Amino acid sequence: MNFGQVTLQLLEGFGTTVLVFALTLAMALPLGLIVAFGSMTKFKPLRWLTRTIVWIIRGTPLMLQVIVVFYVPGLLFGVNFTTRFTAVIIAFVINYACYFSEIYRGGIESISKGQYEAGQVLGMTKAQIFFKIVLFQVVKRIMAPVSNEVITLVKDTALARVIAVEELISASNDIMAGFGIIYPLFYAGVFYLIFCGILTVMFNFIEKKLDYYR
Amino acid sequence: MPILEVKNLKKNFGKLEVLKDISFSLEKGEVLAIIGSSGSGKSTLLRTLNFLEKADGGCIIVNGECLYDCGKQQKSDEAELRKKRLHFGLVFQQFNLFPQYNTLQNITLALNLQSKEKLRKAFFGEDKRSFFQKLGDLPKTIAKYRAALRAEYAGNTDKAKQLIERVGLGDKTYSYPFELSGGQQQRVAIARALALEPDVLCFDEPTSALDPELTGEVLKVIKDLKKYNSTMIVVTHEMEFARDVADRIIFMYDGKIEEEGTPDEVFGNPKSERTKQFIAKY
Ligand SMILES: Nc1ncnc2c1ncn2[C@@H]1O[C@H](COP(=O)(O)OP(=O)(O)OP(=O)(O)O)[C@@H](O)[C@H]1O
Ligand SMILES: [Mg+2]
Numbered sequence: 001m002n003f004g005q006v007t008l009q010l011l012e013g014f015g016t017t018v019l020v021f022a023l024t025l026a027m028a029l030p031l032g033l034i035v036a037f038g039s040m041t042k043f044k045p046l047r048w049l050t051r052t053i054v055w056i057i058r059g060t061p062l063m064l065q066v067i068v069v070f071y072v073p074g075l076l077f078g079v080n081f082t083t084r085f086t087a088v089i090i091a092f093v094i095n096y097a098c099y100f101s102e103i104y105r106g107g108i109e110s111i112s113k114g115q116y117e118a119g120q121v122l123g124m125t126k127a128q129i130f131f132k133i134v135l136f137q138v139v140k141r142i143m144a145p146v147s148n149e150v151i152t153l154v155k156d157t158a159l160a161r162v163i164a165v166e167e168l169i170s171a172s173n174d175i176m177a178g179f180g181i182i183y184p185l186f187y188a189g190v191f192y193l194i195f196c197g198i199l200t201v202m203f204n205f206i207e208k209k210l211d212y213y214r
Numbered sequence: 215m216p217i218l219e220v221k222n223l224k225k226n227f228g229k230l231e232v233l234k235d236i237s238f239s240l241e242k243g244e245v246l247a248i249i250g251s252s253g254s255g256k257s258t259l260l261r262t263l264n265f266l267e268k269a270d271g272g273c274i275i276v277n278g279e280c281l282y283d284c285g286k287q288q289k290s291d292e293a294e295l296r297k298k299r300l301h302f303g304l305v306f307q308q309f310n311l312f313p314q315y316n317t318l319q320n321i322t323l324a325l326n327l328q329s330k331e332k333l334r335k336a337f338f339g340e341d342k343r344s345f346f347q348k349l350g351d352l353p354k355t356i357a358k359y360r361a362a363l364r365a366e367y368a369g370n371t372d373k374a375k376q377l378i379e380r381v382g383l384g385d386k387t388y389s390y391p392f393e394l395s396g397g398q399q400q401r402v403a404i405a406r407a408l409a410l411e412p413d414v415l416c417f418d419e420p421t422s423a424l425d426p427e428l429t430g431e432v433l434k435v436i437k438d439l440k441k442y443n444s445t446m447i448v449v450t451h452e453m454e455f456a457r458d459v460a461d462r463i464i465f466m467y468d469g470k471i472e473e474e475g476t477p478d479e480v481f482g483n484p485k486s487e488r489t490k491q492f493i494a495k496y
Contacts, residue, residue: 118310121264122324122410123300125292132323136314213313214392 001179010184013171014191016085020157020167024092025150031093032100039105057098063159066091070163088160096153103145107138140210147203151196168192215278217242217445218414224271224284225255225262232258234469236272240414243443247456247477250466251492256449259466260416263447264304265295276301276413303412307419309399311391311406318387321374321406322367329366333359370409377405381435397428401435408444415439417448433459453496457481465489 001009038050057065070087074080082090111134119129161170172188175181216239225233232255240246248256261267263274265282273283281298311320337359348355378387381401391399400420407415417436421429433455439446440459450456456463456477463480465473465488473480473489484490 112310114306114308114310115312117266117304118306118312119324120266121299121302121304122406123296124324124327125296128327132327133312140314213390 001175001181006175006181006184006187009175010168010171010188010191013166013168013188016160016166017154017157017168017191018195020085020088020092020160020165021153023089024096024153024157027089027093028096028100031097032104035097035101036104036108039101040108054098054101057095058102062091062095062156063162065095066159066162069094084163084165085160087163088165092153092156096149099149100146103142103149104138106145107142108134110141111137143203143207143210147199147207150203151199154192154196154199216240217244217277219275220263220272221275222272223259223262223269223274225258225267226270232469233262233269236469236471238464238471238474240445240447242445243440244461245440245446245448245459246462246464247460248447248449248464248466249451249453249456249492250464250472254466255469256466257418260304260418260447260449263414263416264302265299266304300410301413303407303410303415305400305403305407305415305417305420307422309391309396309403309423311399311402313391316388316390317378317383317394317402317405318371318374320391320402321377321409322370324406325370325373325409326367329370330363333362333366337362374405374409377408378402380408380438381405382431395428396424397431400424400432404432404435404439408439414445414447417446417450419449419451421450421452453481453493465492467492 035050035054038046039054041047041050066088069091070080070082070084073082115133115137116129119133124132157167158169160167161173164170166174168188168191169185172184175184218240220239221237223233223236224231236255236259238246248259250256258267262269269282269284271284274281281301312323315323337355375384375387378384381404383398383401383405386394386398386402391402394402400423404420420436421432424432429452433452436446436448437455437459448456448460458477460477463473463475463477464471465480465484465486467486467488473484473486480489481493484493
């Protein structure tokens with residue numbers, strides 16, 4: 001197998017990696033906000049239910065969750081509800097939504113009561129206070145932890161292979177096993193490095209944009 | 215008719231009675247200074263008037279309209295509450311400006327939101343025509359709505375700029391709070407509260423968080439507001455200022471009004487022993 005062929009095959013795996021990454025982010029970022037509200041609600045049963053779920057998800061390996069989402073419905077009901085790829089997405093979205101929710105919660109709780117009260121005495125609604133005053137300040141504060149989480153996600157996508165979804169690592173593995181060459185594995189590493197590098201540059205840019213006030 | 219009447223106002227935090235039977239009234243354009251030692255309930259009184267805390271008894275009447283009456287069933291609907299709050303303004307000790315907005319935006323934010331709400335209702339609310347008629351007109355309606363909104367926003371900006379001039383910050387119109395001194399921030403906060411034209415503007419120790427050399431500029435702004443006939447309640451530890459600016463003084467002690475009168479009465483010839491002791495400290 002020559003270098004060009006290896007590159008093509010890795011790119012194919014990389015496509016899946018990017019897709020898992022993008023779909024997870026697109027769904028987990030907003031879902032995390034909903035989970036964060038759930039874990040802060042004044043309605044206690046819902047709050048404890050949400051916090052328990054977050055605890056379980058954050059307290060167990062993502063790899064295990066991927067396996068559970070894919071196999072358990074089949075074991076329980078005798079039917080597979082999901083394709084392998086969908087199972088990966090479901091597990092990743094739930095997992096990352098829980099991590100994001102904790103970051104959001106920390107950010108939201110760090111906004112001083114005075115900001116809410118200032119909005120209230122100006123006759124603003126709760127929604128206006130959240131979206132026009134609080135949210136932006138939260139975004140600024142959580143940018144660093146969120147970017148960490150996003151970079152971690154890039155590498156976590158490799159877990160998709162536990163249920164045989166062909167992503168970048170498994171693509172390089174296949175070449176290694178099939179042709180007895182080892183460099184594709186390191187080559188795959190370069191893909192991750194470049195991907196993370198681009199993300200880092202993007203996050204730095206956003207953080208700089210948000211830096212116009214303190 | 216007084217602009218504000220407070221009758222037998224009560225507020226408890228759990229078992230702690232913080233306001234016990236507070237009654238007073240205020241005429242339009244009057245300035246009331248509230249003094250008293252720490253923990254006597256001054257902040258709680260202002261917060262209760264601004265509906266940041268819910269009173270536990272008594273009533274609050276503004277311009278003859280009863281905003282809160284413990285005897286009656288209260289609607290706790292958010293829209294009602296917001297309307298009630300708009301009768302009052304509150305300037306906080308810690309300013310509480312919105313850090314991501316500049317001076318102008320801090321002042322116009324609430325105004326613009328109100329304009330939007332008002333115009334949405336006017337253009338898209340109570341429209342009794344049939345669905346298809348409305349749909350046919352939709353592009354035209356949206357264009358008209360947009361134009362009206364722009365006009366309102368421009369008006370709000372003008373108004374905000376006038377207020378910024380009035381508090382002497384014309385050169386700071388586009389500065390962010392972190393670029394302003396404490397005194398300047400507090401003046402922005404005052405302009406922000408004034409923009410909504412409250413019936414009664416409340417100040418909770420507006421200069422306590424400031425360096426001594428910055429208190430003067432803020433107190434001067436508050437004093438100037440008297441010229442515009444603003445009705446104000448100022449909680450303050452600045453006795454000089456209270457004496458100079460207030461029409462009436464209330465001395466609070468342990469959740470009650472211990473003494474009330476003109477500055478000359480309260481400072482010159484206090485009736486209560488506690489008032490005497492308190493004033494002697496300054
Ligand atoms: N949210 C609250 N929960 C419980 N107790 C409170 C709360 N807010 C205020 N208190 C108590 O109510 C009392 C009056 O407080 P308040 O802040 O009104 O005093 P103050 O006169 O403004 O004092 P200061 O001059 O220190 O600002 C204090 O004993 C305080 O501990
Ligand atoms: Mg106080």
